[in-house]
Amino acid sequence: MRKIITCTLVALIAIGMIFAQGLKEEKASFPDPEKTIKIICPQGAGGGTDTQTRQLAEAMKAVSGFDNIIVENITGGSTGIGTNAVIDAEADGYTLLMYGTYVICGTMTGNTDGFEKLDFITGLDLELFLIAVKSDSRFKSLDDVIKHAKKNPGKVTLGNAGATATTGVVAYGLNVALDSIFNVVSFNGGKELIPAVIGGHCDVGIFSQSEVKANIDQLTPIAFLGDDHSIVPEFSNVPTLAEAGYPDLKVPGGCFRGICTTQGTPKEAKAWLADTIEKAFNTESFQGWLRTNGLLSQFTKLDEFDKFNDDLVETMKPILKATGLAKGKYAN
Amino acid sequence: MSDFLTGLSLVAHISTILWCAFGSILGIVLGALPGLTATMGIALVIPISYQLDTATGIGLLLSVYCGAVCGASIPAILLGIPGNPNAIATVDDGQKMTKKGLAGQALGSAVIASTIGGLGSEIFLIFFSPLIAQMTLAFGPAEKCTLSLVGIVIIAAVSGKDILKGLLMGAVGFVFAFLGPDPMSGAVRIPFAALLRKTPLSNGLDLTSTLIGLYGVSQVFSELENIRNGQRGEICTNIGKIFPPFRKILSMWKIILSSLGIGTLIGAIPGTGASIAVFLSRNAAETICANSNGKLEKPGTGCLEGVFAPEVANNACTGGALIPALSLGIPGDSATAVLIGALMINGITPGFALFSQNMPLVYSIFITLCIANIFMGLFQLAGVRVYPQILRISQRILMPIVLILSFIGSYAIAGASVSKGIFNLGTALFMGLFGYYMKKNHYPIAPVVLGLILGGMFEEQFRRAVKLGAGTLSRFYTSGICLFFILLAVAIIVSTTIRRRKEKNA
Structure with a gap:
């Protein structure tokens, strides 16, 4: 009898705790001040991609007042390891990826599931x-x-x-x-x-x-x-391929960069992130940094970015296939 | 002169001095912990440096950098476990000196040597930066390939008594180096590629975790065996004198100069690094000692010469690596790559323009580097009497702590990637077992490390040189530098063979 009572009590407490947790989660809005937003840069500290990630993180802190934003460099596997770390993270919007043309290359060459397993937040610029x-x-x-x-x-x-x-x-x-x-x-x-x-x-x-x-x-x-x-x-006087006399040569003209997150992230988290990054992108400090470094603005948001990425993938498909670097379905 | 004074005014603040002091202490601690490298230390303080004035921020980063390179010698000397790859060549003589009861002198010499290396290479950086930067441009793939060949030849020299065993272990190191992506095509090159291509193994073995395993974990296993068998091991807790005799240091001037030159030049060549410089300088020291008519002791016997040579060279690499970083905007090693990034975050683009347009800042970097080297020396020296106290701790307590630190280090080096961290733990454990069995059967470990570092470099640069030569070896025989290195490699083989014969006959 005592065992039954104990078991019932334990079960009731457990159910109570689950409910309490559920209520707490329902109330929690994004971002939780107790948590940290981590932007994973899949390239080494000190490079152009890393510098831009850090500039963006600072601008995000300034516009949102949310200070728990950090940058982590996870390198290796031609950016595949950092990308996979974001793909495998919990889909709660606290792990972001400094996405770029390199992830598209990595996806088609089979180093990562890349853009197929990521949610798109914002496109940023082109180097x-x-x-x-x-x-x-x-x-x-x-x-x-x-x-x-x-x-x-x-x-x-x-x-x-x-x-x-x-x-x-x-x-x-x-x-x-x-x-x-x-x-x-x-x-x-x-x-x-x-x-x-x-x-x-x-x-x-x-x-x-x-x-x-x-x-x-x-x-x-x-x-x-x-x-x-x-x-x-x-x-300013350097010609484009077409101006140099080769209008038929079509290759990616630069490295595009943007921000993605783990697939399945809640809509409200993605909306907060997209709005915050948009505000950060438009700050005078970030725009000034873009100008100083000669990066071209190519801002897109959520579905717009998704569509932009599709077009980019289509441009790169024939090149990767022709070079023999493509793997899996991209090779056929 | 006004540029210098403006530069001085940029750093002459109490906050700069305090941040440099903090950076030095942090660097020494990070360097002394197995697996935590200078690169990691710099990455760790970048967010802080971002909040400081440019000159102060750079001072903090440089202090961490120099401290971490120097601090790595502490566990190498006391426990035979290098804190990071900079100290791999210090292990041999450093530990032998500790066993002889000369731990204090070994640690003291490491500090003096590091300070000489750091400040000496800074002199090169200040006065010959453009010249050395142009010299490094002469190093293309073929030249780097033959430079690594010189390093490979040294495998024979670090093999101990049995050259055959050394060469075999070097070959094992080569095999380890070949795991990972093909350097030219990026194709995955691992066993069971279809299954493992999305695991961290596809990126090859992590050098730091491998080192932790081979030196740290294996050492713990050996000590545990000694404890089980009731052997106390050869532990000597005597610290002895700290400062080596001044005359002795003076008598090693040739070793100091050669290590300084080797360290600075190799540090300045991108894609090489301190781990090669320390072995090359140790080998050069062996040759100098062999020709000293008995005035100098031979490295490998537990002598100051064997500590001085690699410790001068590894800190000389710090100044060397800054030469192409500041004058060309090209990092000499991964730590300076992070430094360049920190400069760029602060809106400064390193390169020739920095010297022509912002000389005060360049001077402020030189001054903070000088402060960083002096603090590194002072703080590490201040602790020299304290560090050996860890040897008084019972092996039953110390070894588990070393094991835990080794595992934390190999996990932490992966940063936020859990899968890479777990993989590194596995690497450290596997290499620990491998190292333990090899040591037990009297196979030397140093050749594995050299094979691992140089194998990858040799393959990559060799294939690139052949590709640049359109499938021929033309790049090798048309370059004077390549021919010099090939001759040097032959000379090392001949001199090592003659020396060994002499030793056998003696």
């Missing part, structure tokens, strides 16, 4: 890519490079930051479109590509705009890869 040579190179224009490479197939080396990095995909995409006239060489990130081009070990490189800007005395940009012009004064 332009450009082709550059060392300042005393014999090549003065993109036309010089391509004409020389056509005459001597396989002799001109075209460097990029890694086979599965976005600049790698762009390099292979260019080469496929130009009947493999280049010797495409992948380096271990910009930190090895920049000295290799400046030091004359590699003829031509594909860089992000900020990398060239930081080394403008030693690198000469010869063309932007997309259709967009730079807002950086130093690069």
